[in-house]
Amino acid sequence: xxxxxxxxxxxxxxxxxxxxxxxxxxxxxxxxxxxxxxxxxxxxxxxxxxxxxxxxxxxxxxxxxxxxxxxxxxxxxxxxxxxxxxxxxxxxxxxxxxxxx
Amino acid sequence: xxxxxxxxxxxxxxxxxxxxxxxxxxxxxxxxxxxxxxxxxxxxxxxxxxxxxxxxxxxxxxxxxxxxxxxxxxxxxxxxxxxxxxxxxxxxxxxxxxxxxxxxxxxxxxxxxxxxxxxxxxxxxxxxxxxxxxxxxxxxxxxxxxxxxxxxxxxxxxxxxxxxxxxxxxxxxxxxxxxxxxxxxxxxxxxxxxxxxxxxxxxxxxxxxxxxxxxxxxxxxxxxxxxxxxxxxxxxxxxxxxxxxxxxxxxxxxxxxxxxxxxxxxxxxxxxxxxxxxxxxxxxxxxxxxxxxxxxxxxxxxxxxxxxxxxxxxxxxxxxxxxxxxxxxxxxxxxxxxxxxxxxxxxxxxxxxxxxxxxxxxxxxxxxxxxxxxxxxxxxxxxxxxxxxxxxxxxxxxxxxxxxxxxxxxxxxxxxxxxxxxxxxxxxxxxxxxxxxxxxxxxxxxxxxxxxxxxxxxxxxxxxxxxxxxx
Numbered sequence: 001x002x003x004x005x006x007x008x009x010x011x012x013x014x015x016x017x018x019x020x021x022x023x024x025x026x027x028x029x030x031x032x033x034x035x036x037x038x039x040x041x042x043x044x045x046x047x048x049x050x051x052x053x054x055x056x057x058x059x060x061x062x063x064x065x066x067x068x069x070x071x072x073x074x075x076x077x078x079x080x081x082x083x084x085x086x087x088x089x090x091x092x093x094x095x096x097x098x099x100x101x
Numbered sequence: 102x103x104x105x106x107x108x109x110x111x112x113x114x115x116x117x118x119x120x121x122x123x124x125x126x127x128x129x130x131x132x133x134x135x136x137x138x139x140x141x142x143x144x145x146x147x148x149x150x151x152x153x154x155x156x157x158x159x160x161x162x163x164x165x166x167x168x169x170x171x172x173x174x175x176x177x178x179x180x181x182x183x184x185x186x187x188x189x190x191x192x193x194x195x196x197x198x199x200x201x202x203x204x205x206x207x208x209x210x211x212x213x214x215x216x217x218x219x220x221x222x223x224x225x226x227x228x229x230x231x232x233x234x235x236x237x238x239x240x241x242x243x244x245x246x247x248x249x250x251x252x253x254x255x256x257x258x259x260x261x262x263x264x265x266x267x268x269x270x271x272x273x274x275x276x277x278x279x280x281x282x283x284x285x286x287x288x289x290x291x292x293x294x295x296x297x298x299x300x301x302x303x304x305x306x307x308x309x310x311x312x313x314x315x316x317x318x319x320x321x322x323x324x325x326x327x328x329x330x331x332x333x334x335x336x337x338x339x340x341x342x343x344x345x346x347x348x349x350x351x352x353x354x355x356x357x358x359x360x361x362x363x364x365x366x367x368x369x370x371x372x373x374x375x376x377x378x379x380x381x382x383x384x385x386x387x388x389x390x391x392x393x394x395x396x397x398x399x400x401x402x403x404x405x406x407x408x409x410x411x412x413x414x415x416x417x418x419x420x421x422x423x424x425x426x427x428x429x430x431x432x433x434x435x436x437x438x439x440x441x442x443x444x445x446x447x448x449x450x451x452x453x454x455x456x457x458x459x460x461x462x463x464x465x466x467x468x469x470x471x472x473x474x475x476x477x478x479x480x481x482x483x484x485x486x487x488x489x490x491x492x493x494x495x496x497x498x499x500x501x502x503x504x505x506x507x508x509x510x511x512x513x514x515x516x517x518x519x520x521x522x523x524x525x526x527x528x529x530x531x532x533x534x535x536x537x538x539x540x541x542x543x544x545x546x547x548x549x550x551x552x553x554x555x556x557x558x559x560x561x562x563x564x565x566x567x568x569x570x571x572x
Contacts, residue, residue, distance in 0.1 A: 014280070014289060019108060021285050028377040031255035034281040035289065038271075055276045057222060057245040059297065074264040074477035077485025082494060082510050086429055087436035093514055094177045094437060 002045050002068055009038045009070040010053055012063030037061050038070055104295075111291050119405060122294045122301035124218055127406040135539050136551030137407050139414075143350075147307035147409075149210065151354055155315050158209045161241050162199030164315055168323040168467070169194055173437035174454060181515045182458035188333065190457050192450065192468040193320055196442050200237035201230065201269075201473025203316055203344065207304060208234035210312035215300035216242045222299035226290040226404060228252065228263045229340075229387045230472055235302050236273035246275040247299065249290045253281050254380045261486050262386050262445070265477030282380045287404060303404050304343055310409035313347025314354060320467055321355035331358045332465040334456065336449040339364035339419070340392040342400060342412035348469055349415030361417045365452035365519070366393035367445075368421040369504045381490055382505040384424050384483045388448040393419075397527055399534040413531055413556045420519035422451040423499040425510040429517060430454060431480045444480045446472030455519045484508065528556035532566045 002008065015021075015033040039053030045065055052062045104110070111118075120126065130142040149157070158164040171190045179187030198205035208231065215223050222245030225235045232248040239246035248270045252263045259267075259279075267277045278293065280286050294301055303309060317335070324332050335352065337345040349362045367389040372379045374391040383389070397419070400408040422430075430451035431444045453468045460466065476482065488494050493507040498516055502509040511517050532552055541548065544567060552563045 015108060015285055020283065021108065021288075023375075024283055024285070025373050025376045027379075028283050028375055031281070031377055033283050033285050033289075034253070034255070036253070036279040037276070039276075056274065057247055057276045057297070059247075059276070072264065072268045074259070074261045074268070075482065076476055076479055077261070077482040078489075080481050080484045080488070080494075082496065083428075083432050083481055083484065085496070086432040086510065089512075090177060090433045090436050090514060093180060094173055 006041045009067040010063035011066045135548040147311040163205040163209045166197045178457045188457040188460035188464035188466045196471040196473045200234040203470045204231040204234035207309040207312040208238040210308040211302040212238035220300035223302040224299045225302040233269040236270040236275035240273045249278045252279040261477035261482045282377045305403035305405045305408040307409045310347045314351035317348035317351025318355045332467045334361045334466040336363045336453045338388040338448040340387045342396045343410035345412040346410045364416045364419045365449045366390045388445045398530040419522040423502045425499040425508045426451045426517045428480045443472040443474040443478045529566045
């Protein structure tokens with residue numbers, strides 16, 4: 001069980017596909033407009049339950065509980081060899097070929 | 102009785118919500134025909150002088166960023182340029198503002214004004230650096246802050262750059278409302294404005310633009326102090342148009358000498374900005390033609406009735422560069438100058454590197470911004486993300502790049518070449534959009550005068566353009 005007062009992320013559907021704005025492109029019209037927001041859980045709950053949260057500005061939001069102690073996992077990605085090569089290219093053009101070898 | 106919160110009902114209340122949340126009576130600046138009094142709006146709605154804005158910004162961690170000479174990049178440009186060509190390249194290192202970008206200038210004035218007007222919080226709709234800028238400034242004033250951003254596609258995959266911006270906003274204590282792809286972000290934004298009664302810290306209010314005037318002003322003053330003269334060219338990354346508009350206005354307030362203003366956008370031709378499936382196939386979430394061209398040709402598509410960002414009034418030339426060229430320039434800045442910055446802000450650097458080679462050695466070209474970098478918001482993160490999404494990444498001629506399918510990194514620096522957009526055509530589109538949105542029965546002298554200001558052209562140009570539209 002996830003205790004009241006825990007920092008969580010919720011998810012809900014704002015607009016169903018059939019409710020989407022007329023100017024939306026066809027591929028986007030096939031999917032709903034979804035929303036994610038974080039806050040403190042207002043009641044004890046389980047993952048996947050419909051819950052209410054209080055955000056840091058004090059707003060109440062409701063939706064499906066999707067993450068407890070939501071965490072950022074973005075990073076610098078996997079190594080991209082081309083970037084190393086660009087550094088070599090610009091140094092060689094600017095300062096000449098490396099003669100240390 | 103509770104209010105109707107359906108999409109149509111909220112959108113129909115748009116003007117009332119805006120009036121409440123911006124505190125600007127836009128109707129009072131309207132002409133009877135097509136246009137409105139832009140200068141009067143700037144003067145009355147944002148009644149702060151450059152000196153006052155500088156004071157407000159400096160007291161809140163914004164402004165006086167260094168103007169740095171990029172000596173090695175200049176050296177490289179001269180090796181590639183014809184003899185005697187290769188202007189000195191300088192960069193205004195805007196990443197050093199609190200919050201990490203020039204957007205802090207826009208937010209500084211918006212938050213100051215919101216506090217002064219008695220609002221308890223601020224809301225803004227942005228997936229860009231402006232979110233962190235508003236969150237940072239709001240923290241300083243003790244204002245509550247909500248950032249509404251478009252972040253995920255329908256598979257729940259977040260653009261790494263936007264995810265990083267969400268993190269930074271949260272670091273400054275903001276509530277971040279994240280949405281999947283679609284223009285109905287505006288609907289959610291309006292609902293939040295209506296619910297909270299907070300100030301709409303839009304990018305496009307007079308505050309959002311006059312806050313940037315200090316950037317142009319500083320470029321001139323620093324240039325005069327460091328180099329004894331004004332720069333010949335200033336290159337501005339162009340998306341919503343505010344960066345270029347505010348910078349150019351500040352330059353005009355600092356000097357009467359001619360400084361060429363060049364807009365630069367990343368070429369994302371063929372990608373639809375509201376497409377769910379194309380959302381994560383682009384490696385730039387701002388500074389690109391997907392915003393740059395629509396906002397230049399019709400500024401009033403923004404989230405306020407009359408946008409204060411009107412780039413065609415100030416732009417002397419408009420160029421594009423490709424994604425691969427900007428990633429190359431970003432790595433070049435790291436490898437040759439020891440300055441690691443975010444890729445989107447280096448759009449104007451890639452353009453300046455090419456344009457410098459057209460200019461004589463004694464000319465000065467200023468790249469007017471940089472942005473912070475970090476996890477997600479880094480050329481390595483973006484290229485890795487693109488490759489994982491099936492985008493082909495390879496060395497070659499960047500002119501063969503197809504946005505959404507490939508990123509072509511120049512196989513040598515001489516392949517970085519700006520492509521000029523036809524500015525006259527862009528200006529004619531702007532005139533056409535004004536006519537089509539207002540559908541005037543007749544064109545008055547006042548309308549023509551407005552259009553002349555709007556696209557910075559003479560009466561003949563406007564009349565010819567109107568004839569072409571068959572008005």
